[in-house]
Amino acid sequence: MKNIRLLKDSFFSKIFFTLTILSISTVILLGLGLYYKSIPILDSSSLSKLLFSSEWKPFKEAFGFYPFIMGTLWVTAISIVIALPLSMLTAIYLSEYAPNRIRKLVLPLIELLSGIPPVLFGVWGVLVIVPIIQDYLAPHFVEFTTGYSVLAGGIVLAIMIFPLIISILIEVFDNVPQELRDASLSLGATQWQTIKKVLLRKSVDGIVAATVLAISRAFGETIAVLMVCGNLAQVPNSIFDSGYPLPALIANNYGEMMSIPMYDSALMFAALLLFVIIFLFNAISRIILFRIEKRTN
Amino acid sequence: MRKIEENIFKGLMIFSTVLISSTLFMILYTIFSKGLGSLTWDMVSKIPEGGFYIGKGGGILNAIVGSLYITLGSTLLGLLVSIPIVIYINIYAKKNSFLANITRLSYDILFGIPSIVYGAFGFAIMVYMGLKTSLLAGIITVTLMIIPILVRAMDEAVRVVPEEMRNSVYSLGATRYETAKIILRQSIPGIVTAILLSFGRAIGDAACVLFTAGFTDSIPTSLDQPAATLPLSIFFQLSSPIEEVQNRAYAAAVVLTIVVLIISITAKIVSKNLSKNKI
DSSP states (O other), X not given: OHHHHHHHHHHHHHHHHHHHXXXXXXXXXXXXXXXXXXXXXXXXXXXXXXXXOOOEEGGGTEEOOHHHHHHHHHHHHHHHHHHHHHHHHHHHIIIIISOHHHHHHHHHHHHHHHHSOHHHHHHHIIIIIHHHIIIIIGGGTOSOOOSOSHHHHHHHHHHHHHHHHHHHHHHHHHTSOHHHHHHHHHTTOOXXXXXXXXXXXXXXXXXXXXXXXXXXXXXXXXXXXXXXXXXXXXOOSSTTSOBOOHHHHHHHTTTGGGTSHHHHHHHHHHHHHHHHHHHHHHHHHHHHHHHHHHHHO | OHHHHHHHHHHHHHHHHHHHHXXXXXXXXXXXXXXXXXXXXXXXXXXXXXXXXXXXXXXXXXXXXXXXXXXXXXXXXXXXXXXXXXXXXXXXXOTTOHHHHHHHHHHHHXXXXXXXXHHHHHHHHHHHTTOOSXXXXXXXXXXXXXXXXXXXXXXXXXXXXXXXXXXXXXXXTOOHHHXXXXXXXXXXXXXXXXXXXHHHHHHHOOHHHHHHTOOOSSOOOSTTSXXXXXXXXXXXHHTOSOHHHHHHHHHHHHHHHHHHHHHHHHHHHHHHHHHHHOO
């Protein structure tokens, strides 16, 4: 009887171990699979040409990703510029000033926001943000715009990344020891001075990690951005121009890519590009956050 | 002077907190006020009839059922893979061992990989295996995407089970496998929360199924048929120039919103029970 129990134990130990190892290798498999599919395009043109040429003519086998990379960068930059200050202020308020009942009221709302599917953000962007930009905002600055612009994409994305930044920042702030705050306050500093000189200074690495995670989240967001950005293969010159971010490019052309072999490979290369950048960003920020957690324990 | 600066910033903080909390309501308000009008019983009980995409009769039952199939299938498949992993890194592996840490790090990273990348990868596998766009391909791809969510959330739930409980189970002579069963039973609320979380992600995601599950007007009857999904049904109908079809997109958005809200709120209630059970 005892033997059967021990046998069962070691049997499952082996199975579980194998599964764990196999599943970690998904990370590597993802990269390898996408790389394998993008070999044809990497063979036929140079990496620098793929990244920095603006010529996008799939039927002539010219694949320059520069407009799409710039589209992604514009949208991401706008979303971070909007989301970071607002989320920082909210996170500081919730962790330092807000009474417990407000915290208990606001945090569930933010959590609910994080559960809303991207396509609904897209619908909302089309219904609200795009008309506002077209009718009220843009006429003050440019002559004509449809409202489908990198600004619309940036605003929608900003709302989508609020919950991510806020939840990480609150965790980071909570990890700053209370004694440090008390020491500063007892020296006669005001609460705001304590926040500036102690809390924020102690959390610099956490703030960096949260920002990098938010950037990588914004980088890969697809459907919502696809719906509001206008999708013109051009390098945007202002926030009211249309853009065509990389994920939108992949999603929009999935039907056509089967028929043209090089096109298929080009889109897989776009996915590989996203994967590599987001992998690196995520790895860096997760390691920073891991260290912070270790330091406080 | 010090007070003025503090008050300005405090004002800004309250402003941004209110702004961010109200975005949820703005989104819900827009979707409900636009979509409720077109939401009829036919919408949720019928599949598209001929001429559906030029404004004729029918509903989105195909998308609702397709989404449910994909979500249920991938959650089951995901649990089969992720429960053993969570048991391994929490019970079999030594505390803070290299393997456990590297597993957690990989899942943190996989969690951040966008669904469009999973979609492209799923498409590559699909072509490699000679599959067509189908329910099966959709389920496999969505499973890949939700395993990180399941592992991370369940890991969190299992980790809060007190060390003493584990030690007392061991001291009664239980093997690690038997201990795992007891620890898992103890973390059931956390596991349910994890399932609901991944359920919500799976049902709302469009980029994953775009390449792999395809789209169809009928309800799939086997794994190798394509399947429609709610987010894609919203997306496709919204890009139509015909107003009636667009209105249906808003109604479909209301359906998706209600489903997601129910899932999120249930998850919230269940996880509250979790913290009550803490010793």
